[in-house]
Amino acid sequence: MSLSYNRIIVKIGSNVLAQENGMPDVARMRQLVDQVATLKKQGKEVIVVSSGAVASGRSLISIPEKTDAVSSRQLLAAIGQVKLINTYAELFQQHALLCAQVLVTKGDFRDRGHYLNMQNCFRVLLQNNVIPIVNENDVISVTELMFTDNDELAGLIASMLDADALIILSNVNGIYNGDPKNPKSVIIPEIDATFSGFSSFVSAQRSHFGRGGMITKCHMAQKVAQLGIVVHIANGKTPNVLLKLVDEKVVNTRFNPTKATSGKKKWVAHSGMYAKGVVQVNNGAKAALVATSKAISLLPVGVIHISGDFKKGDIVKLVDEQEKPFGVGIAQYGADKAQERLGQKNQKPLVHYDYLFLNPDLN
Secondary structure, three states: OOOOOOEEEEEEOHHHHEOOOOOEOHHHHHHHHHHHHHHHHOOOEEEEEEOOHHHHHHOOOOOOOOOOHHHHHHHHHHHHHHHHHHHHHHHHHOOOOEEEEEEEOHHHHOOHHHHHHHHHHHHHHHHOOEEEEEEEOOOOOOHHHOOOOHHHHHHHHHHHOOOOEEEEEEOOOOOEOOOOOOOOOOEOOEEEOOOOOHHHOOOOOEOOOOOOEHHHHHHHHHHHHHOOOEEEEEEOOOOOHHHHHHOOOOOOEEEEOOOOOOHHHHHHHOOHHHOOEEEEEOHHHHHHHHOOOOOOOEOHHHEEEEEOOOOOOOEEEEEOOOOOEEEEEEEOOOHHHHHHOOOOOOOOOOEEEEEEEEOOOOO
């Protein structure tokens, strides 16, 4: 029985698209494009989030050893992105399919207006049967402007487009309950969206060619699952992995989703990086907020400290008494009024539940 996914985000990692020597694996790209084309013929919408620009650039130019890391990455990405998208275009053309390049930075998600403009771009591409090929714009994305990795970007795109599923293709079969190199470790087939404690068995080590590690994949996958989207982590080097996954015939780890949330809450969930202020709440308020039994808003009576000069409509980050972040939301009024109402009963919510995203493992 096939999984009934209509809109799928496929994230292809650097380790899937690069050979051992760091050069691009065109044969692997061709296999994956063939699978995406098959999914398209089945009537599914597919958005590809693809790494590989730096690897493609590495195949075209040699960089002097004295070049610093940032400049090297910018040079390789600028040159390589052209080759990467041209390769995709040629491969999809063999299936009579058009693809489009969409380069983004973290800043493109900074406010609701930019977010909706980008969302509209994706929708018009999909309406015209075009396959978006998304990548971070490494030419201008450096230091604080960079995503953790393309997993984070894929999660943002999945949330933005209300995808049915996000499929992360890595160089392992899924999430193991221990070190993947240990023969006693086994794949965890399903993980609940409310599960926490990945660090107890998942390594924080980064991948060979990519920037992120499996622990970042887990946290991102959990966040997306909490927004109502299924997430799969599978091995992109497995033959026909996408088709087998949709037919439930391949080993992978599935993050089970909770009920779907509104479009605005999905944006809020990923907007903590743009917070204009920090709201510290007491332990009782935190316990009430994160309780799964009922939905409640953050009231001033549970707030013990306000920092930052935020205004109504700005994003604020929620932290507990130990200053550990556990949520983000949209302020219903500015920092001045919030300061006046600090700890008071019978006041309007500072953050309404409809615009509040909570995650105890939030970073």
